[in-house]
Amino acid sequence: MKAAILVFPGSNREGDVAQALELVTGRKPTMVWHGDGDFEKTDLIVVPGGFSYGDYLRCGAMAAQSPVMAEVKRRAAQGVPVLGICNGFQIVAEAGLLPGVLMRNENLKFVCSDVHLKVETSQSLFTNRYQAGQVIKVPVAHAEGNYFADAETLKRLEDRGQIAFRYCSPDGAVDGTGNPNGSINNIAGIFNETKTVLGLMPHPENAIEPMFGGTDGKALFEGIVEALS
Amino acid sequence: MTIAAEKNPPVKLPNEPQITPQIVAEHGLAPDEYERLLKIMGRTPTMVELGIFSAMWSEHCSYKSSKVWLKKLPTKAPWVIQGPGENAGVIDIGDGQAAIFKMESHNHPSYIEPYQGAATGVGGILRDVFTMGARPIANLNALRFGDPSHPKTRHLVSGVVAGIGGYGNCMGIPTVGGETNFHAAYNGNILVNAMTVGIAPTDRIFYAAAAGVGNPLVYVGSKTGRDGIHGATMSSTEFSEDSESKRPTVQVGDPFVEKLLLEACLELMATDAIVAIQDMGAAGLTSSSFEMAAKGGLGVIVELDKVPMRETGMNPYELMLSESQERMLIVLKPGREELARKIFEKWELDFAVIGRLTDTERMVLTWHGDVVGNIPIPPLVTEAPMYERPWTLTPLPPVLDARQVPAPKDWNASLLALMSCPDLASKAWIWHQYDHLIMGNTAIRPQDGDAALVRVAGGQKGLAMTSDCTPRYVQAHPETGGRQAVAEAWRNITATGATPLAVTDNMNFGNPQKPEIMGQFAGAIMGMTEACSTLDFPVVSGNVSLYNETEGRPILPTPTIGAVGVIKDINKAVGSRLTQDGLGIVLVGETKGWLGQSLYLREACSREEGAPPPVDLAIERRNGDFVRAQIDAGRVSACHDLSDGGLLVGLAEMCIAGGTGVDVTLALGDVPSHAFLYGEDQARYLIASGRPQEVLSAAESAGIPAVLLGYSGGPSLIVKGLVSLPIADIRAAHEAWLPTYMNAVE
Amino acid sequence: MKARVHVTLKNGVLDPQGKAIGHSLNRLGFPEVGDVRQGKFIELELAETDAAKARARLDEMCRKLLANTVIENYSIELVG
Amino acid sequence: MKARVHVTLKNGVLDPQGKAIGHSLNRLGFPEVGDVRQGKFIELELAETDAAKARARLDEMCRKLLANTVIENYSIELVG
Ligand SMILES: Nc1ncnc2c1ncn2[C@@H]1O[C@H](COP(=O)(O)OP(=O)(O)O)[C@@H](O)[C@H]1O
Numbered sequence A: 001m002k003a004a005i006l007v008f009p010g011s012n013r014e015g016d017v018a019q020a021l022e023l024v025t026g027r028k029p030t031m032v033w034h035g036d037g038d039f040e041k042t043d044l045i046v047v048p049g050g051f052s053y054g055d056y057l058r059c060g061a062m063a064a065q066s067p068v069m070a071e072v073k074r075r076a077a078q079g080v081p082v083l084g085i086c087n088g089f090q091i092v093a094e095a096g097l098l099p100g101v102l103m104r105n106e107n108l109k110f111v112c113s114d115v116h117l118k119v120e121t122s123q124s125l126f127t128n129r130y131q132a133g134q135v136i137k138v139p140v141a142h143a144e145g146n147y148f149a150d151a152e153t154l155k156r157l158e159d160r161g162q163i164a165f166r167y168c169s170p171d172g173a174v175d176g177t178g179n180p181n182g183s184i185n186n187i188a189g190i191f192n193e194t195k196t197v198l199g200l201m202p203h204p205e206n207a208i209e210p211m212f213g214g215t216d217g218k219a220l221f222e223g224i225v226e227a228l229s
Numbered sequence B: 001m002t003i004a005a006e007k008n009p010p011v012k013l014p015n016e017p018q019i020t021p022q023i024v025a026e027h028g029l030a031p032d033e034y035e036r037l038l039k040i041m042g043r044t045p046t047m048v049e050l051g052i053f054s055a056m057w058s059e060h061c062s063y064k065s066s067k068v069w070l071k072k073l074p075t076k077a078p079w080v081i082q083g084p085g086e087n088a089g090v091i092d093i094g095d096g097q098a099a100i101f102k103m104e105s106h107n108h109p110s111y112i113e114p115y116q117g118a119a120t121g122v123g124g125i126l127r128d129v130f131t132m133g134a135r136p137i138a139n140l141n142a143l144r145f146g147d148p149s150h151p152k153t154r155h156l157v158s159g160v161v162a163g164i165g166g167y168g169n170c171m172g173i174p175t176v177g178g179e180t181n182f183h184a185a186y187n188g189n190i191l192v193n194a195m196t197v198g199i200a201p202t203d204r205i206f207y208a209a210a211a212g213v214g215n216p217l218v219y220v221g222s223k224t225g226r227d228g229i230h231g232a233t234m235s236s237t238e239f240s241e242d243s244e245s246k247r248p249t250v251q252v253g254d255p256f257v258e259k260l261l262l263e264a265c266l267e268l269m270a271t272d273a274i275v276a277i278q279d280m281g282a283a284g285l286t287s288s289s290f291e292m293a294a295k296g297g298l299g300v301i302v303e304l305d306k307v308p309m310r311e312t313g314m315n316p317y318e319l320m321l322s323e324s325q326e327r328m329l330i331v332l333k334p335g336r337e338e339l340a341r342k343i344f345e346k347w348e349l350d351f352a353v354i355g356r357l358t359d360t361e362r363m364v365l366t367w368h369g370d371v372v373g374n375i376p377i378p379p380l381v382t383e384a385p386m387y388e389r390p391w392t393l394t395p396l397p398p399v400l401d402a403r404q405v406p407a408p409k410d411w412n413a414s415l416l417a418l419m420s421c422p423d424l425a426s427k428a429w430i431w432h433q434y435d436h437l438i439m440g441n442t443a444i445r446p447q448d449g450d451a452a453l454v455r456v457a458g459g460q461k462g463l464a465m466t467s468d469c470t471p472r473y474v475q476a477h478p479e480t481g482g483r484q485a486v487a488e489a490w491r492n493i494t495a496t497g498a499t500p501l502a503v504t505d506n507m508n509f510g511n512p513q514k515p516e517i518m519g520q521f522a523g524a525i526m527g528m529t530e531a532c533s534t535l536d537f538p539v540v541s542g543n544v545s546l547y548n549e550t551e552g553r554p555i556l557p558t559p560t561i562g563a564v565g566v567i568k569d570i571n572k573a574v575g576s577r578l579t580q581d582g583l584g585i586v587l588v589g590e591t592k593g594w595l596g597q598s599l600y601l602r603e604a605c606s607r608e609e610g611a612p613p614p615v616d617l618a619i620e621r622r623n624g625d626f627v628r629a630q631i632d633a634g635r636v637s638a639c640h641d642l643s644d645g646g647l648l649v650g651l652a653e654m655c656i657a658g659g660t661g662v663d664v665t666l667a668l669g670d671v672p673s674h675a676f677l678y679g680e681d682q683a684r685y686l687i688a689s690g691r692p693q694e695v696l697s698a699a700e701s702a703g704i705p706a707v708l709l710g711y712s713g714g715p716s717l718i719v720k721g722l723v724s725l726p727i728a729d730i731r732a733a734h735e736a737w738l739p740t741y742m743n744a745v746e
Numbered sequence C, D: 001m002k003a004r005v006h007v008t009l010k011n012g013v014l015d016p017q018g019k020a021i022g023h024s025l026n027r028l029g030f031p032e033v034g035d036v037r038q039g040k041f042i043e044l045e046l047a048e049t050d051a052a053k054a055r056a057r058l059d060e061m062c063r064k065l066l067a068n069t070v071i072e073n074y075s076i077e078l079v080g
């Protein structure tokens, strides 16, 4: 499987996700600079975490306007899978590949912590290695992960099964206790309609080795590899 | 610019004021220091020249009060590649890799504007480390705030923490450790000490010494504005046409630009273009250009009108003294300008050739073709004021007999109170605002061990790092306190299984012109020197912050020690979390029950008195080497050193970190139980082991006091006959204080 | 020419910052404060002298970058 | 009563956000954009009918919370 990781000025978790992909695929992903409107064909596009353009104005807003994102939109329309993590989720949402926005965390503070997630479906190329309803532990690290969409959009997302992950308590209860940022309906990650684009705030790439935060994130990358090869 | 023009006396700029005694005084130069300046210059200086002398001879840049003492610190060891004198210290950690680290203070700016002050402090220390070619892999921060009940404290905590997080998180460097204390002595003068650790190949380390006459001097990074220009000097209003726009301003950090600067510098460093590189920190362009030229024994011409400027109407004085952030000065090899320019333009940063090196040993400044400053470099360095200020040592206070300290009436309540006191309460509210996981290499997170442990990417090696100081001990007896700070840092590294390698320090003290303050400084240095020598723990970098006083009231003397150690196989490292039942809990080291200056005495009895616990360095070394060997032998599941709060607090911390209880029985001897449980005797560790008998017999053959206290398991912390508390209750008390405090309104 | 752009959240869109500010003000002894909304205020220098052209360009800037029109409104004001 | 507060950075204080916005606009095909400064715009509902009193209270709110007077200026406007 060939993966490309986009790099914007201010991206900073591109190394983490590269490390995860390499561990799972045995192959180094290609790094693509934001100014490259045309990059080689890949099976997967990853928009990594970080503070593209310092998170200034609105998170992801400036990166969403870059030449590389215009190309990503074209390829996503052709069905090339796109994975946006954290700032990558914000960028993908600003670029219109996913509905809704990520607002400031409810308490206005940056939060870095392990959280529990409930996997909503195993029916996607990103989640096929998980069971629906499974609870996994991965970290978050963000100041603006408070997902918001208007009632109509939200209903559509829920009805069509486009919610990928929800924050929950360690025993799987989806309530206020496990929600680190105030996200509506505890949403931690969503798909597009065809489930070929996934945006999520938590960092599965930081949960792939037992000594470094556990291995619950590894199945996400393994699932992608399996689905794409 | 011709060499002939260099000989011309500088021209005065329109509107440039006459140098009066008042202007000299406003620049912080004493009359005899100004005499010295006149002798070096042989004439009255121009304003920009005066500003340069003032900056270079300031306490901050010249270390004039502290230098004689700093020289005493041990700085050498076979693994030291670069000791004090460069932007950061460098040690060899094997496999062709070096660890590069330093700590620096941003105390005053953080008190004025906590968010930006702390943020730019982090930015500054990061630059010190990456200017030497290292990619930063971890940040730490040591914070001291005033009394929680002081009206400013909450606002300062909130701003400083947000600022440190705001900068470090955006840079993508994990902030993995630090310390936070509260004491009324810091009410008007908080301490914000930031430390960065980076990694570089040993054969690609960059230094500041300029070389190569004619080589271009290049400015990169952000544009220069009027940030942080020395307040006093700005009162010469006639110097400005538009005084409102020229008012000195707080430095604002731009971590986004710093991230670009980091990547651009590392990209340029991978080529062969760089001769020397130096960040612009305190006193900006002045100290960076001066230091590069002085270290290389060369001269420099700077064409100030070529400096990228953020504001209109800036003058040479402002350009030389601005402390705008996120800037670097580089000497390039001839002909490499275009290569370098391309890299910095790719990263959307300013790039300008602003001068070149000469063989004149003079700093010549030009402004649109005119020479406006012309200073001989060597005398400004060699004849810089250096003071042997009078000092009187703090006498050792009388030893406090534990029997004069009351035992707690209610043991459970006393433990809960201590675990929730500001100094011991969990700082999770703080470190959850710091990204401590980015880079995917954090093996021991905050609160999970005595030192943070970070894997060096691409291998199995780990770096342990910590920052320590117990200011109340230093206040009581600076020599003991200095010794203890170093010993505790060494112990914290040891408790993870890593080998302590070297130290960076941040000497925060009051007004050095007071003999008792200078005596605190001297005493602390003496203690540190002894400890660093005995423990083979050299000082490789550091920073001094003096005049930390408000209205004549000094802070507690705070020589913060940052330390780094290495472990070859990170899989062998241990944290302090107790996660399994049935482990033997072994206390290593002797417990005499030392209550003088203990937290128990302060928190439970409201007394701050007595001699601090003595530090026997030979015993420290013996016990620590023993513990490390036990960890290496695989006999240890968890390890915790004993410090603030003593044995009972140490046990409680292990329990709540891992969610497992303990059941222990004390072998008191003739020590009163409250002294045994709360005494702060040094050189002690708690080890949790599945094979405690092996640990005990190894200790016996090494002649080291060690005793099996009991076993882990169950939901509670139980000390037979004294304490019985559910772990959940201790944790609740421990974790509640800071968030509750921060969410309250005065 | 100088321009000022106000970017505000549309009605019904969650405003965590505004909410937090309102809360804090209430607790700080300002019980009279009700709803609070926080927006952005952007001042731009423009090398354009024709007001109509400037306005059209600013409108484009807002739609392209300065505002997220899914959740935000914007207004443009030209000064001097 | 409704109030509007503008909070802007003082002259000479670096504005990283404004700088990045200006840069982006230039790159996105708006070369005419020069200096950009970003500030905050806060709208508040007040249970107060007396304008003078409201203004005094708002001034206090600005100094206490809404603005960081070390680096920011603020201005208050009452509406309706
Ligand atoms: N307390 C100290 N102990 C050891 N070295 C020190 C101490 N204070 C400063 N130094 C060293 O002196 C040099 C200059 O320090 P400093 O002026 O703080 O550096 P910078 O110019 O990078 O801010 C550095 O090499 C630093 O490591």
Ligand SMILES: [Mg+2]
Pocket: B087, B128, B279, B281
């Ligand atoms: Mg430096």
